Amino acid sequence: MAKTKKRYVCQACGSVTHRWQGQCPDCAEWNTMVEDAPATVFSQKHDLSSGGRAVEFVALNQPAELPKRRGTGLDEFDRALGGGLVPGSAVLMGGDPGIGKSTLLLQTAATIARAGGDVVYVSGEEAAGQVRMRAARLGLADAPIRLASETSVRNILTTLGGMQPPSLLVIDSIQTMHSDTIEGAPGTVSQVRGCAFELIRYAKENGVALVLVGHVTKDGTIAGPRVLEHMVDVVMSFEGERSHQYRILRALKNRFGAVDEIGVFAMANEGLEQVSNPSMLFLSGREQPLAGSAVFPALEGTRPVLVEIQALIVRLQSGATPRRAVVGWDSSRLAMLLAVLESRCGLNFSSAEVYLNIAGGYRLSDPAADLAVAAALVSALADTPLPRDSAWFGEVSLAGEVRPVAHAGLRLREAAKLGFAKGYGPSDAKPGSAKLEYFGLGQLSNLVDRVMTKE
Incomplete structure (x- = not known):
């Protein structure tokens, strides 16, 4: 017979305890322990050696076709990605508030949409009218992007399931998403992990390039559970001082290319401009x-x-x-x-x-x-x-x-x-x-x- 047991997860480091504490025992941060979804504990041992399906193995030396990339239309973005977006991949982009993450992704989405790609942009932080205002300021109002303002993962996946899978799906941001199958408020460890898992599964099953925007903590790391960075294929950091016009897009993890590649941009009135010669x-x-x-x-x-x-x-x-x-x-x-x-x-x-x-x-x-x-x-x-x-x-x-x-x-x-x-x-x-x-x-x-x- 199964019994439930409460657990508390640190929002800073992901540490798990079974009783609430004012200070996390691992990272020593205060007031970061939040109750997570109940964990099920089985009182008797279950045999997992049968009842599943057989796994298909492939030879390591078997010739394999390299993944086909889709260019973003921004050479600096493509350089940081290792050549472009890979269908079925998940990209996590983090950066300080106001650094230009949404501007960069809106420019990328508009470029791909104008080139004939089907792009879906879901904003959980802004209303659709606010995103349209930014697009008009950047000269992107005529781009055929499918725009929505939604935070429910169930509603998003239901809508996407009734249409042809898009070429690019942008979620801004993952900390605002909510799943009704998981207890907790948006942004908690369980919600971020569960919502990201469902979105990544949809992307990989349908060959959709998925880009998740992630908030960062005060020390510059991506907020939420550390497992989120393991779930995605690419982790990117958009860096720079808001008082400076220069921005650097850096790849911290890339399963399809080299890490530590950078793309350099300059913030202007018309949005982000590419810098082809950063040395100068x-x-x-x-x-x-x-x-x-x-x-x-x-x-x-x-x-x-x-x-x-x-x-x-x-x-x-x-x-x-x-x-x-x-x-x-x-x-x-x-x-x-x-x-x-x-x-x-x-x-x-x-x-x-x-x-x-x-x-x-x-x-x-x-x-x-x-x-x-x-x-x-x-x-x-x-x-x-x-x-x-x-x-x-x-x-x-x-x-x-x-x-x-x-x-x-x-x-x-x-x-x-x-x-x-x-x-x-x-x-x-x-x-x-x-x-x-x-x-x-x-x-x-x-x-x-x-x-x-x-x-």
Whole structure:
């Protein structure tokens, strides 16, 4: 005989307990435990070795046809997806409020609809009139998109079941969807998981490309259960500062392509515009050489992007506590790099405030940025501009060594293409066919000597 047992699920991390607590025992967040749908516990063991259907196996070495992709009409979006949307795939897109997720998807839906594709756009956050107003502002009012404002998954699937499956289905957003077969309010762990499962099942059974918009928490992760990211095929993050016009679409997970690919957009009055050459975008405004500025050839997936790293050193009076402020980079890595510069190179940052910024609202996670950051810091400390036509890359170890990084030739070729004449990096890096002068730096102290002697 079955008996029901209450359970409570943390809205922040998905942890499950069988009694309510004010603080989650796993992530230590307060007031995040919400009662979930009752779990059924069987008092006797059931044999699952019979009664099912036989599973059909296929050979691993059997030739298989590659999935056919459908272009979105936006090259930057296609690049981040790995070539376009795959029929029957589920894409989860997250981003801060107001960053432009709905604008990007509305532009994509309009482009596909104008090209002859059948597109269904379901908004659970806005009324149909509000979406029409945005479409008119973006010049997309004539696009033949099937638009609806609905939050019931049952009503959505019933409607879709009575019509030809569309080419693209957009759900904005998954946290507003509600299933009447699951207890709980929209946005709870059980509702998000159950609604996503039903929508993904429909998409895979009918070969529909599904895009789910997801809310994010205060730390930037997608709200709801972590299992949601495992259920979908592609997880994308739309990043950027609302005060900046630039937006970066980044693939965090992709079952049909490479991860860490990016698409770059610029927010304009007519919507999002594609940026085909992001290196020129992030390097704009560097007319005069300034102390504390270094150019780093970053690598996003297979795409090299040149970004400017800016550093500022402010000397303090004795007794004041210095600040360390970082925008766009890991603050822990900055602390490590400052310690290496003091310990291995004899520089003094302990009595100075250090400010570090990645220009254009870009966020760096590439360890190869260590050398460029160090160059900017030393340049700011010595008040000596670096050569304006130089690019810097390399990972710095705790021993002060400049270690090799991947795809050095690709980074240097991008720098040479934009007119840079000098490259600085690990001593054993191979510039390949890059047409610039390359200088290998085995130790971080070599960088300090070059900057101090103005080479």
